[in-house]
Amino acid sequence: MEEQDREISDVERSSTLAENGVLLVVNHSRVRPPLSVLLATVLYCAEFITAAVLCSMYRKTDDNIWMGFSITFMLVPALLIQLTLTFIHRDLGRDRPLVLFLHLLLLGPVIRCFEALVVYFKAGKKEEPYVTISRKINLKKGQGTPMEWEIGQTERILATHRNAFKRTAVIQAFLGSTPQLTLQLYATIQEKYILPIRLALMIITLISITYGALVCSVLAIQIRYDDYKVRLRPAAYLCMIVWRGLEIATRVTALVLFSTALTHWVILVGMSNLLFFFFLPWGEFWAKKGSLTENVEKNFSKLGTTVVLCMFTLLYACINVFCWSAVQLDLTHGELIEKKQRWDRLAMYYSARFVENFLLITLWYFFKSDFYEYVCAPLLVVQLLICYSLAVLFMLLFYQFCHPCRRLFKYNVHDCLHCVCCHGGRRRAAGQRAAKPASYSTAGTMVLAPEEPLELLDPQNSQPPDLTRELGERETPIVEDIMEAA
Numbered sequence: 341m342e343e344q345d346r347e348i349s350d351v352e353r354s355s356t357l358a359e360n361g362v363l364l365v366v367n368h369s370r371v372r373p374p375l376s377v378l379l380a381t382v383l384y385c386a387e388f389i390t391a392a393v394l395c396s397m398y399r400k401t402d403d404n405i406w407m408g409f410s411i412t413f414m415l416v417p418a419l420l421i422q423l424t425l426t427f428i429h430r431d432l433g434r435d436r437p438l439v440l441f442l443h444l445l446l447l448g449p450v451i452r453c454f455e456a457l458v459v460y461f462k463a464g465k466k467e468e469p470y471v472t473i474s475r476k477i478n479l480k481k482g483q484g485t486p487m488e489w490e491i492g493q494t495e496r497i498l499a500t501h502r503n504a505f506k507r508t509a510v511i512q513a514f515l516g517s518t519p520q521l522t523l524q525l526y527a528t529i530q531e532k533y534i535l536p537i538r539l540a541l542m543i544i545t546l547i548s549i550t551y552g553a554l555v556c557s558v559l560a561i562q563i564r565y566d567d568y569k570v571r572l573r574p575a576a577y578l579c580m581i582v583w584r585g586l587e588i589a590t591r592v593t594a595l596v597l598f599s600t601a602l603t604h605w606v607i608l609v610g611m612s613n614l615l616f617f618f619f620l621p622w623g624e625f626w627a628k629k630g631s632l633t634e635n636v637e638k639n640f641s642k643l644g645t646t647v648v649l650c651m652f653t654l655l656y657a658c659i660n661v662f663c664w665s666a667v668q669l670d671l672t673h674g675e676l677i678e679k680k681q682r683w684d685r686l687a688m689y690y691s692a693r694f695v696e697n698f699l700l701i702t703l704w705y706f707f708k709s710d711f712y713e714y715v716c717a718p719l720l721v722v723q724l725l726i727c728y729s730l731a732v733l734f735m736l737l738f739y740q741f742c743h744p745c746r747r748l749f750k751y752n753v754h755d756c757l758h759c760v761c762c763h764g765g766r767r768r769a770a771g772q773r774a775a776k777p778a779s780y781s782t783a784g785t786m787v788l789a790p791e792e793p794l795e796l797l798d799p800q801n802s803q804p805p806d807l808t809r810e811l812g813e814r815e816t817p818i819v820e821d822i823m824e825a826a
Contacts, residue, residue: 387545410524413516579734590728
């Protein structure tokens with residue numbers, strides 16, 4: 341009875357009585373604001389407007405080369421974003437001429453953000469002439485009332501918007517912002533002066549790239565542990581922001597410095613990186629002799645599926661050219677993502693990237709122009725290497741201490757470093773693992789549906805293990821959307 345009283349009072353506090361006697365029930369506690377949609381839209385508009393203003397300045401000063409590249413890096417991701425939003429929301433088969441027209445004007449993210457905000461502010465509002473106490477109790481408990489159904493529909497619509505804008509944020513970051521930042525930094529060094537609008541564009545693009553890389557990391561966690569909804573603490577976000585910001589800034593700076601000394605050779609470096617990461621998933625696909633997944637789109641032919649997978653692989657390659665993508669493509673899998681945590685690939689990527697950055701900076705040091713005679717070149721080289729080392733350090737700290745599912749890793753950073761530094765420790769750890777039975781609480785991934793029968797896994801008790809109870813005291817509280825804490 342006391343519990344019912346508390347429930348009634350909670351509903352009464354969230355209810356307001358209109359002047360005409362109609363009870364208006366407003367409950368926003370179960371619908372989260374679309375902050376990620378708003379942030380992605382603001383970054384898109386800010387970068388597009390700033391780049392357009394900079395292009396007009398290039399036109400006045402007859403800098404046709406800078407203007408051409410700036411327009412390209414401004415329009416290509418914008419067009420891809422319009423296609424992505426149209427594809428995800430399936431607008432081609434619906435009668436929405438105004439929305440399609442705004443997409444043609446490259447204003448698709450704006451109207452989509454406006455729709456998400458309208459849906460959010462209208463959520464949970466229901467006018468009823470009379471609400472009894474029992475109805476209030478059912479409303480609070482969610483026993484199929486019209487308002488509960490409306491809130492569920494609202495949450496599904498907002499989830500579609502959030503998922504769509506997460507994809508567009510990644511496209512904007514690595515197909516537009518990254519080449520735009522590289523171009524403007526190169527133009528600044530070549531022209532030997534800083535334009536305020538160009539500086540503003542570089543800052544916006546760096547924020548956009550960092551946010552896109554952050555989305556990649558969080559999506560990787562969400563896909564890999566799709567049986568659970570996990571929330572990252574502020575310390576984890578801070579660690580990822582420092583990690584991604586330093587990694588991307590150091591990589592772009594190394595490429596730009598190398599291009600100022602050996603302009604034509606940077607094309608070879610960039611294309612070799614791009615082609616390697618583009619053909620790597622396809623090489624594994626052919627080695628496995630797999631078949632193309634049919635879950636991309638039911639109405640697609642094999643040619644259409646191949647085109648979509650090639651575009652997806654191109655985005656994956658562009659991400660890996662500048663930073664770690666946090667996911668590995670598996671074209672034979674239905675979700676196109678390999679869910680296993682690959683520590684070996686992570687170590688090989690950062691080791692190879694550190695060596696490559698070191699070689700690029702060293703070659704720049706020996707072939708640099710006279711413009712850098714007033715710059716302490718050895719100090720700059722050391723600073724860049726230290727910054728990239730700090731990025732790797734924050735990445736290790738994230739996986740060791742801040743990852744929300746670190747307790748579920750079969751191996752963690754400490755174990756890998758211990759195995760590398762001490763081979764005896766590896767043999768002792770192998771002996772301990774052989775002595776212990778397999779435990780789902782220490783598995784590398786959260787797989788709730790094992791392929792083996794439960795009787796074979798545990799003859800004494802065929803009930804599935806309660807992972808939720810084991811995770812209750814850890815840092816994985818359940819929420820609906822992990823990106824809204826960003």
